[in-house]
Amino acid sequence: MACEGILRVLMVLFNSVIFTAGVATVAIGVLVEINRKFIFGVLEHIKDVPTELAHLANTGYLLIAVGVILAFMGFLGCCGACCKNKCMLMTFFIIILIVFIAEVAAAVLILLYQPTAEKLLDKLREEVAKNIKEDYGQNDIVTNAWNETMSLLKCCGYTNYTDFTGSPFVKRTSQYPQFCCSPRTESCDGDKATSAHVVGCFDAVVKLVKSNSTLLAGVAVCVAAIEVAAMIVSLILYKN
Numbered sequence: 245m246a247c248e249g250i251l252r253v254l255m256v257l258f259n260s261v262i263f264t265a266g267v268a269t270v271a272i273g274v275l276v277e278i279n280r281k282f283i284f285g286v287l288e289h290i291k292d293v294p295t296e297l298a299h300l301a302n303t304g305y306l307l308i309a310v311g312v313i314l315a316f317m318g319f320l321g322c323c324g325a326c327c328k329n330k331c332m333l334m335t336f337f338i339i340i341l342i343v344f345i346a347e348v349a350a351a352v353l354i355l356l357y358q359p360t361a362e363k364l365l366d367k368l369r370e371e372v373a374k375n376i377k378e379d380y381g382q383n384d385i386v387t388n389a390w391n392e393t394m395s396l397l398k399c400c401g402y403t404n405y406t407d408f409t410g411s412p413f414v415k416r417t418s419q420y421p422q423f424c425c426s427p428r429t430e431s432c433d434g435d436k437a438t439s440a441h442v443v444g445c446f447d448a449v450v451k452l453v454k455s456n457s458t459l460l461a462g463v464a465v466c467v468a469a470i471e472v473a474a475m476i477v478s479l480i481l482y483k484n
Contacts, residue, residue, distance in 0.1 A: 251477050255325035258474040259336075263318025266311045273307030313343070321474060325481060333482040337475055344471050369446070372402040381413025391421070397452070399445040400424035405437040407444070 317339050324332030379386040394400060401407030405424040408414050413421070418433070425432035426440045443451070 251480055252325045255474065255477045255481060256322050258470055258477065259318040259321030259325070261318075261470065262321065262474070263315050266314030266316070266318055269311030269314060270308050271311075273305070273309075273311055313339070317343070321478065324478070328481075330482055333478045337478045337482070340471055340475055340478075344468070344475070347468070369402060373407050376401065376407045377410045378412075380408060380411040381416060387413070391423070393445055394421065394423035397445050397448040398423075398426075398442075399448040400437070400440075400442040401444050402446050403444040405434075405440075405442065409434075 317336060320332050320336040320339070323329060324336055375386065376390070380390060381387055400421065400423050405420050408420050408424070413419075420432045420434065420437045422432050424437040424440060424442050426442050432440075
């Protein structure tokens with residue numbers, strides 16, 4: 245009985261974490277949707293964007309859906325452990341098992357289709373460069389989206405400042421965006437942009453991910469461990 249009580253407490257703790265993570269994920273998804281015009285403004289105005297990349301515009305809805313599933317799982321696990329409800333415990337086990345298998349399958353697919361992802365990135369680079377040259381300084385949505393991105397990541401263009409060469413902004417002002425000069429100056433001509441060596445936004449994102457890769461890997465391992473532990477505990481409680 246004492247062991248069963250401890251397992252029940254552990255089950256509640258595990259699922260409280262899962263429930264909290266679900267609520268946080270829903271909140272992030274809502275924020276993404278609220279700021280969607282800035283986050284995806286560039287992507288939505290790129291012509292001939294690859295279909296796989298166009299689906300990124302639905303990230304907010306995906307986060308909300310995942311958050312709802314996580315919150316529901318946490319609720320089932322907590323109620324099943326507290327109320328000793330076998331149906332809830334088994335439903336919880338089945339759902340978390342499906343999620344775990346999906347996570348493993350996603351990891352395998354990412355490894356298998358890495359060359360395809362690299363080709364898509366090359367295609368994206370071409371389309372983004374074309375989009376900047378055609379619309380930056382002329383289309384307010386594209387211009388604001390890029391300004392927000394460059395301000396947030398401290399970067400310039402997709403690859404570097406040369407992405408803006410020939411754009412309506414440069415043609416009209418003979419200047420590059422101030423984000424392309426570091427430190428920022430009132431004027432940012434080609435010579436200053438060249439000597440500043442401000443990294444492109446794609447490289448800035450890659451650097452950000454790499455700098456946090458250890459943390460991301462640790463979080464992934466912890467999540468997997470919690471899921472496995474929760475499945476084991478739910479089966480033990482179900483049996484008892």
